[in-house]
Amino acid sequence: MSNPATHGWRTCPDCEASYRPRPLAPGHQLRCKRCGARLGQGRKSDSLQTPLAMAVTGGTLLVLANIFPVMTFDVAGRNQSNLIITGIQGLVEQGYGPLAVLVFFCAIGAPAIYLGLLCYTLSAAMMRLRLPGLMRAWRWVELAEPWSLIPVFAVACLVAVVRLDLLGTVTWGNGSVFVVLLSLCCLILGRMLDRERIEVLREELP
Numbered sequence: 001m002s003n004p005a006t007h008g009w010r011t012c013p014d015c016e017a018s019y020r021p022r023p024l025a026p027g028h029q030l031r032c033k034r035c036g037a038r039l040g041q042g043r044k045s046d047s048l049q050t051p052l053a054m055a056v057t058g059g060t061l062l063v064l065a066n067i068f069p070v071m072t073f074d075v076a077g078r079n080q081s082n083l084i085i086t087g088i089q090g091l092v093e094q095g096y097g098p099l100a101v102l103v104f105f106c107a108i109g110a111p112a113i114y115l116g117l118l119c120y121t122l123s124a125a126m127m128r129l130r131l132p133g134l135m136r137a138w139r140w141v142e143l144a145e146p147w148s149l150i151p152v153f154a155v156a157c158l159v160a161v162v163r164l165d166l167l168g169t170v171t172w173g174n175g176s177v178f179v180v181l182l183s184l185c186c187l188i189l190g191r192m193l194d195r196e197r198i199e200v201l202r203e204e205l206p
Helices: 049-067 084-093 097-127 134-147 150-164 174-192 195-204
Strands: 029-031 038-041 071-075 078-082 169-172
Touching: 049 084, 049 097, 049 174, 071 150, 078 084, 084 097, 097 134, 097 150, 097 174, 150 169, 150 174
Parallel strands: none
Antiparallel strands: 029 038, 071 078, 071 169
C-alpha cells in the first residue's frame, strides 16, 4: 500500500486516519471524520503579522541590549560599565569556562537563533515564499525557544544589583531597559506561538 504522504495526504495525529489538507476560509475548521480532531483552521492572511513584528522587535532589542551597558558599578572610586558579555568574560577569567558557555548560549546565542529563524519562517509563511530549509529552520526555532532565557537573565541582574549595592554604588544603564523590553517581547511571543498556532504554522509553511 502506498504511503498517503506521497500523494499530498496526511494522517490525523489522534487516530491516524488519512486526510488531504485544503484551503479554508477564515473561521472555518477541518476536522477528522473518524475522531473529530481538528486538523486545520482557516486564518486571516494577516494572522502572522503581529508575531512577525514582535520577532523583528525582539531581534532589534537583542542587538541594543548587547551594545549598551546594563549597569555601572562604582566602588572605591573605580567605575566600571558592564555589558552582557562582560559577565561572561568574567566567568572565563575566573576559570568557569563551561558556565560561561552556558550563560552565553542562554543569554545571547539561543535568543539570536530563536528570533532570527522565527523572522525567517514567519516571513516565508506570511508571504507564501518557498525559501530553503523552512521546516528545518522551524525545528530549530522550537529547539531554541526553551533555551532563550532572557527573562531569567533579567531577574539575575536584579538579584546581582541588590548584592553589589552592598559593596558600592550601582547605576542602571540603558542596556537594562532593552533587557527588560526584550524579556517582555520573548514572553509575549511565547504566548502567541502556543502549541495550536505552531500546528497552524506548520500547515502555512510552503
